[in-house]
Amino acid sequence: MKRLLASLLCASMLLVSFAGCGSKEAAPSSTPETTPETPASSTEAETEPTGEGATIELWLHQNEAWNASHQTIADQYMSENPGQEIVIKTFPYSDFLSKIQTSLLSGGEGADIYEMWGGWALDFTGTGALAEVPADISATFENFYAPVLGAYTRDGKYYGVPLEFNIEYGGLLVNKKLFGEKGLEYPKTWADIEKIADATSSKDGEVMNLRGFDFVSEDNILYTFLAMILSSGGSYLTEDGKVDFTTPEAVDAMTTLVSYVRDKGYTNLDGITSGKEGYSFVYTDESMMDIVGPWAVADGSASYGLEYGTDYEYIALPPYKEPVKFAAETGWGLTVAESSDVKDAAWKYVAYFDSPEVLVKHNIACSQIPPRTEIVEMQEYKDGMPYAQPLLDILPAGQFIGPFNTTTIKENIDNIFTELCTTDNYPTIKDGLVALTDNLNTAFFG
Structure with missing residues (x-):
């Protein structure tokens, strides 16, 4: 929201x-x-x-x-x-x-x-x-x-x-101009996403020059995380209706997402710390591609004066794993x-x-x-x-997604994600997800 x-x-x-x-x-x-x-x-x-x-x-x-x-x-x-x-x-x-x-x-x-x-x-x-x-x-x-x-x-x-x-998952906003200048084709697999991001991501210290692949925003961290869990055959809901982000699928998904920021430098945390939405960097030639809902597509022409089909496009997000599953x-x-x-x-x-x-x-x-x-x-x-x-x-x-206040979920996941990317507050990814699970179940069920 x-x-x-x-x-x-x-x-x-x-x-x-x-x-x-x-x-x-x-x-x-x-x-x-x-x-x-x-x-x-x-x-x-x-x-x-x-x-x-x-x-x-x-x-x-x-x-x-x-x-x-x-x-x-x-x-x-x-x-x-x-x-x-x-x-x-x-x-x-x-x-x-x-x-x-x-x-x-x-x-x-x-x-x-x-x-x-x-x-x-x-x-x-x-x-x-x-x-x-x-x-x-x-x-x-x-x-x-x-x-x-x-x-x-x-x-x-x-x-x-x-x-x-x-829906916030399933579409990929791409900078068509940058893909053309670099002689790259749009990704058709998740491995293609990583390959393109490896080749194009660039930063000076903590300042990103070009994001090879972005997913960092208030909504997108949550929905990308959940889709990765579900597409891997896992679940984040227990039989009694509570949340559980400590499963192997959840740990693997969060480990992957954190690595994209902390280790591989595909993007940074500007999408949740700078006041700018991650998709906006596609429109300012600071990002190759961004996971975002369809609501952001027209903003390229409305707010940035760009032309759809010439400067940018909206394509299918390659599946993390198959079959595709996601939460909304x-x-x-x-x-x-x-x-x-x-x-x-x-x-x-x-x-x-x-x-x-x-x-x-x-x-x-x-x-x-x-x-x-x-x-x-x-x-x-x-x-x-x-x-x-x-x-x-x-x-x-x-x-x-479940009968939960999604604002609470987003805030807690974004906070844990930020800590895992920037601090050593948790010895392991799983330790951070244990804290996330406890915090959310306390907030929802007391």
Whole structure:
């Protein structure tokens, strides 16, 4: 979530860069953190229409491209359903979670439908604040990928409808210009990655001149680590639901990642210590390649003035081992308040929004990976998101990361990784992973 602001900027530019739609004027003119609370509907009403009509209030976090897509779909729905009014209110991202908490848990004035991040939903599914997803909607979940449902599920019941597949692993951002200048082909195996990194990495002391291979960021250390464990046949979850990073597969994976920084010098820790995301170094000719989610792709043109296909590309990350396996956390979705007076009407709108023929347009407009299999196969999506294909091929291999606060996991793993790379605080890699495991289980289970 640290990179959400960059992601929001990218979302408004992706159609310009890749699909040829939209306009450069669609880029946000102010950040979500500073834009005041605003209603996005021009027909907001204080009271519900009588009879068959209903006024449904929908809360979103502020992002120009995403909000525009929501409004377009709401307008279309209202034109097809006379008497139904969708009132959209948007809030700065920095305030959005507290707004949701106040309205759902403290009895404050709230919405009928909430745009909800999966990691937040974990705090609400057991409180009675969210309405259970109706059976006619949850029946479609057999066509959804496992990670997108994880955080909305409790005791066999569903409390949210996913809008996206949040994926941070499986794609490799490459500096096409540097590969061409050095006469190198893109890697097709993990051994190729190491060979290229061995040949191109350069630094003066602790200052990197060129990163041959980068994976260091708040998100990428975690998701690369987990994918290496899973692809090696291991697991980081115990039968009683706790975490265990002391397995042989985990020790081997962390040993490899630490060696890339401490011993081989492929990269350094700037991606988590300098305030810059690791992928940005690809765009400034300071990195050959970086593991990153698709949200970073459009930033090359939006923020750095580069041209996709000429200066940089997004390709499939070669598998660490086969078969490919990876973990993902649940992303954005729609939830309905149990206290809503128009629950039936709210769920009807959610079902409309989530239909493949509607959601595909939202996924393209918001630069999202689809949560359901039907959209992945739609030519409309493939044409609108051509660079996403490397990720679409591996979506079935994803598993839900687990019902944990992922911010806590990321902070702890990044801290241990930093210590293992820069200090002798732990005699061995395994000693550091024992401490990591103990810290996380204490944080989650007491």
